[in-house]
Amino acid sequence: MALVMKKHAMPEQDPQVRAHNFNEVALGYDRETAIAEASRCLNCPKPRCVQGCPVQVKIPNFIAKVKSGDFADAIGIIKESNALPAVCGRVCPQENQCEKYCVMGVRGEPVGIGRLERFAADYDLKKPHEIKPIKYAADTQKVAVVGSGPAGLSAAGELAKKGYKVTVFEALHKAGGVLSYGIPEFRLPKEKIVQVEIANLKKLGVEIRLDTVIGKLYTVDELMQEEGFAAVFVSTGAGLPSFMHIPGENLNGVYSANEFLTRCNLMKAYKFPEYHTPLKVGKTVAVVGGGNVAMDAARTSLRLGAEHVYIVYRRSEKELPARLEEVHHAKDEGIDFKLLNNPVEVIGDENGNVKALRCIKMQLGEPDASGRRRPIPIEGSEFELPVETVVVAIGQGPNPLVQSTTPDMHTNKRGNIVADEATGATTKAGVFAGGDIVTGAATVILAMGAGKKAAQAIDEYLKKKA
Amino acid sequence: MYKILKKELLSPKVWLYDIEAPQIAKKAQPGQFLIVRTDEEGERIPLTIADFDRAKGTVSIVFQEVGAGTEVLGQLNEGDDILDVVAPLGKKTHIEKGMGTVVCIGGGIGVAPIYPIARGMHQVGNKVISIMGAKNKEILILEKQMRAVSDEVLVTTDDGSYGIKGFVTNALQQIIDRGEKIDEVIAIGPVVMMRSVVEATRPYKIKTVVSLNPIMVDGTGMCGGCRVQVGDEIKFACVDGPEFDGHLVDFKGLMSRQRMYKDMEKIESDHVCKLSTVKGEL
Numbered sequence: 060m061a062l063v064m065k066k067h068a069m070p071e072q073d074p075q076v077r078a079h080n081f082n083e084v085a086l087g088y089d090r091e092t093a094i095a096e097a098s099r100c101l102n103c104p105k106p107r108c109v110q111g112c113p114v115q116v117k118i119p120n121f122i123a124k125v126k127s128g129d130f131a132d133a134i135g136i137i138k139e140s141n142a143l144p145a146v147c148g149r150v151c152p153q154e155n156q157c158e159k160y161c162v163m164g165v166r167g168e169p170v171g172i173g174r175l176e177r178f179a180a181d182y183d184l185k186k187p188h189e190i191k192p193i194k195y196a197a198d199t200q201k202v203a204v205v206g207s208g209p210a211g212l213s214a215a216g217e218l219a220k221k222g223y224k225v226t227v228f229e230a231l232h233k234a235g236g237v238l239s240y241g242i243p244e245f246r247l248p249k250e251k252i253v254q255v256e257i258a259n260l261k262k263l264g265v266e267i268r269l270d271t272v273i274g275k276l277y278t279v280d281e282l283m284q285e286e287g288f289a290a291v292f293v294s295t296g297a298g299l300p301s302f303m304h305i306p307g308e309n310l311n312g313v314y315s316a317n318e319f320l321t322r323c324n325l326m327k328a329y330k331f332p333e334y335h336t337p338l339k340v341g342k343t344v345a346v347v348g349g350g351n352v353a354m355d356a357a358r359t360s361l362r363l364g365a366e367h368v369y370i371v372y373r374r375s376e377k378e379l380p381a382r383l384e385e386v387h388h389a390k391d392e393g394i395d396f397k398l399l400n401n402p403v404e405v406i407g408d409e410n411g412n413v414k415a416l417r418c419i420k421m422q423l424g425e426p427d428a429s430g431r432r433r434p435i436p437i438e439g440s441e442f443e444l445p446v447e448t449v450v451v452a453i454g455q456g457p458n459p460l461v462q463s464t465t466p467d468m469h470t471n472k473r474g475n476i477v478a479d480e481a482t483g484a485t486t487k488a489g490v491f492a493g494g495d496i497v498t499g500a501a502t503v504i505l506a507m508g509a510g511k512k513a514a515q516a517i518d519e520y521l522k523k524k525a
Numbered sequence: 526m527y528k529i530l531k532k533e534l535l536s537p538k539v540w541l542y543d544i545e546a547p548q549i550a551k552k553a554q555p556g557q558f559l560i561v562r563t564d565e566e567g568e569r570i571p572l573t574i575a576d577f578d579r580a581k582g583t584v585s586i587v588f589q590e591v592g593a594g595t596e597v598l599g600q601l602n603e604g605d606d607i608l609d610v611v612a613p614l615g616k617k618t619h620i621e622k623g624m625g626t627v628v629c630i631g632g633g634i635g636v637a638p639i640y641p642i643a644r645g646m647h648q649v650g651n652k653v654i655s656i657m658g659a660k661n662k663e664i665l666i667l668e669k670q671m672r673a674v675s676d677e678v679l680v681t682t683d684d685g686s687y688g689i690k691g692f693v694t695n696a697l698q699q700i701i702d703r704g705e706k707i708d709e710v711i712a713i714g715p716v717v718m719m720r721s722v723v724e725a726t727r728p729y730k731i732k733t734v735v736s737l738n739p740i741m742v743d744g745t746g747m748c749g750g751c752r753v754q755v756g757d758e759i760k761f762a763c764v765d766g767p768e769f770d771g772h773l774v775d776f777k778g779l780m781s782r783q784r785m786y787k788d789m790e791k792i793e794s795d796h797v798c799k800l801s802t803v804k805g806e807l
């Protein structure tokens with residue numbers, strides 16, 4: 060049989076239409092297309108793709124099951140390694156992970172591993188599942204998880220399955236971390252996917268306590284000494300927004316991406332005034348940054364009614380850290396990429412509202428510490444971009460609330476928690492950490508992997524202690 | 526869910542609620558705030574913890590109905606539950622023995638949050654002179670409580686219907702002019718009031734603390750929406766504050782940012798009005 064060199068396209072909403080609604084952009088394979096795409100896999104005896112997956116999903120095995128139409132078996136295989144396949148199939152940067160290493164990619168396009176993972180997961184989500192609550196013995200040990208993002212959720216699930224009583228403490232009024240407040244609905248449906256996964260955890264017996272800020276309502280020490288938790292897993296993410304520290308950044312109309320996306324996703328400002336939280340989007344918007352967060356903010360702006368949206372990024376297209384698919388989608392929707400430009404000042408009108416973003420043109424010099432070519436300003440090339448809204452999406456740091464109230468849990472220079480890579484163990488006995496709070500802003504799958512490893516280590520720690 | 530145990534009207538459109546929240550009551554300190562949400566569609570509304578009773582396990586809020594969110598909150602009754610309460614947020618007020626003479630200034634409903642601070646200052650033995658300001662006698666709140674925790678209380682009303690006629694700054698000037706050695710001033714109230722207090726103490730270099738109320742979303746340092754310029758630094762009021770050295774605060778920027786959603790608040794308020802009439806007709 061002749062090899063099909065190209066990936067089967069995934070149907071998606073028309074760019075003209077989707078730029079004005081919050082429904083999911085990519086629609087997923089149907090059965091026939093999934094089977095056809097699965098048939099492109101060579102079922103390699105030494106599968107290179109698996110090395111590219113941070114949690115080593117048994118890729119050829121699950122794809123073989125998709126190919127033979129045994130979808131329930133396929134999802135079973137995926138779930139052995141990955142607790143949130145419907146999420147990862149959608150948001151993993153596959154081109155840098157599993158698909159990057161697929162042999163089919165050498166001469167043609169790699170197998171659409173992410174799309175097949177999504178297909179199997181969606182098939183599974185549609186089926187009713189009976190989840191039996193875990194029956195706990197009276198002396199079951201309690202474990203606390205701080206933060207309900209992918210790291211916390213996967214740790215909670217693993218620990219519950221190992222028989223521990225798990226309580227997840229979440230600062231916001233909704234669980235899910237970035238999956239709920241950051242990544243937009245049009246990329247990751249909240250009710251259909253994120254909330255279903257959380258509900259399943261609850262059915263298993265995991266308790267989720269919302270509105271509980273650790274470091275404020277309870278410290279980690281209080282959880283262990285007064286509330287009876289034998290171990291704690293800290294997965295508070297990278298939630299502290301960075302600003303550019305340029306003049307005019309406090310003007311009305313300048314948002315951090317966190318604020319912009321939180322107002323839209325968590326507070327549902329896109330349904331204003333039915334939902335009461337407002338979000339102001341001008342006719343022209345500049346989003347500063349080139350990662351997933353920037354793409355999400357730019358595409359959200361369009362959907363909230365902006366007529367012209369710029370991405371202002373200081374390096375070139377090649378260095379854009381966002382997922383390839385998101386860059387393509389953004390372009391198709393009409394986002395205007397102002398590459399090799401760096402903001403130097405936000406300019407306001409007499410009422411304190413943004414009226415322009417002053418930028419300087421950049422060129423690429425020698426590679427810097429990150430291995431990417433360093434952007435250098437071109438003298439005298441400043442120009443003004445007339446915009447009414449500026450969204451700053453240049454990265455997030457660690458929120459210090461937990462660290463500053465847990466002195467014997469050490470942090471590094473950047474404020475991230477120091478934790479053993481293999482176990483997540485911190486410098487404080489019984490306290491483990493993982494996800495973005497340890498690594499700095501990274502990916503969903505890495506956070507989940509860290510949660511899983513820590514659950515294993517917590518189990519070993521508690522067994523040894525007993 | 527957090528039950529409202531007591532609801533009391535302090536002055537027109539100003540409510541006091543005692544809310545059942547034992548763990549919050551256990552941890553709350555003067556100067557801190559909480560965030561409430563009344564329903565699934567509602568905003569997150571920041572309110573100062575006006576009082577706490579660790580034994581009873583309650584915290585109190587005093588709020589004024591100013592827009593859609595606080596109106597919905599005001600419609601709840603004793604026995605009703607508040608959907609979400611997040612607390613205690615922000616840093617506590619710096620209170621210790623030996624601070625000397627402290628002037629606690631509360632303007633309008635700012636008297637509510639200044640009350641636990643005055644009480645705390647008094648409990649550790651500092652001399653507390655309180656200034657309470659209101660538009661008129663009718664809307665002055667918590668006078669009895671303030672008198673119980675102060676060595677001296679001065680009341681000002683804009684119209685002279687009670688106490689000194691004028692603003693809290695007039696009373697403050699009187700205290701300064703009589704030669705009282707003031708070690709610290711703490712002022713909570715409308716931004717214009719706090720700004721005037723800061724200008725009144727600046728020439729005398731009296732340490733002046735103000736409690737800021739920029740627009741907030743999460744209250745945990747995650748969104749940066751509450752940022753204010755303090756000296757040459759950008760601070761997040763929800764985690765670095767809400768109290769700051771008033772002589773360093775950029776009040777102009779703060780006021781400008783507070784106006785950000787004025788036009789949308791109108792749309793929202795009309796929407797909620799319509800909803801409540803519909804509900805009323807059903």
Ligand SMILES: Cc1cc2nc3c(=O)[nH]c(=O)nc-3n(C[C@H](O)[C@H](O)[C@H](O)COP(=O)(O)OP(=O)(O)OC[C@H]3O[C@@H](n4cnc5c(N)ncnc54)[C@H](O)[C@@H]3O)c2cc1C
Nearest residue numbers: 206208209210230236237241273296494495501502503506
């Ligand atoms: C807009 C956006 C788009 C992204 N797109 C992608 C993508 O396409 N693909 C991808 O792989 N990755 C993406 N990422 C990155 C990915 O979402 C993160 O790496 C991942 O969510 C990290 O998981 P986590 O569990 O460590 O933390 P988070 O998801 O950040 O969750 C941390 C949770 O802890 C809570 N918390 C914090 N402090 C406290 C406290 N003191 N007490 C209690 N709770 C607390 C927070 O409220 C939050 O809910 C994106 C990130 C953003 C912001």
Ligand SMILES: Cc1cc2nc3c(=O)[nH]c(=O)nc-3n(C[C@H](O)[C@H](O)[C@H](O)COP(=O)(O)OP(=O)(O)OC[C@H]3O[C@@H](n4cnc5c(N)ncnc54)[C@H](O)[C@@H]3O)c2cc1C
Nearest residue numbers: 571572573587588589592593594595738739740741783790
């Ligand atoms: C730390 C802090 C403590 C506060 N303590 C009290 C208190 O003890 N009692 C009290 O009555 N009020 C207090 N406020 C103000 C209170 O939060 C606002 O009045 C309330 O959010 C208005 O909401 P609304 O929907 O009723 O009105 P809206 O129609 O939304 O707005 C009316 C006014 O409130 C301002 N405002 C709107 N949303 C917010 C927000 N999220 N945060 C701050 N201001 C906002 C607007 O700029 C506008 O001037 C406090 C605010 C902060 C930040």
Ligand code: SF4
Nearest residue numbers: 112116147151156157
């Ligand atoms: S989890 Fe992510 S990296 Fe691993 S196989 Fe699935 S899509 Fe690829």
Ligand code: SF4
Nearest residue numbers: 100101103108161162
């Ligand atoms: S490398 Fe590609 S072709 Fe080989 S098993 Fe993995 S997905 Fe299939």
Ligand code: FES
Nearest residue numbers: 744746748749763
């Ligand atoms: S309210 Fe979001 S950072 Fe302060």
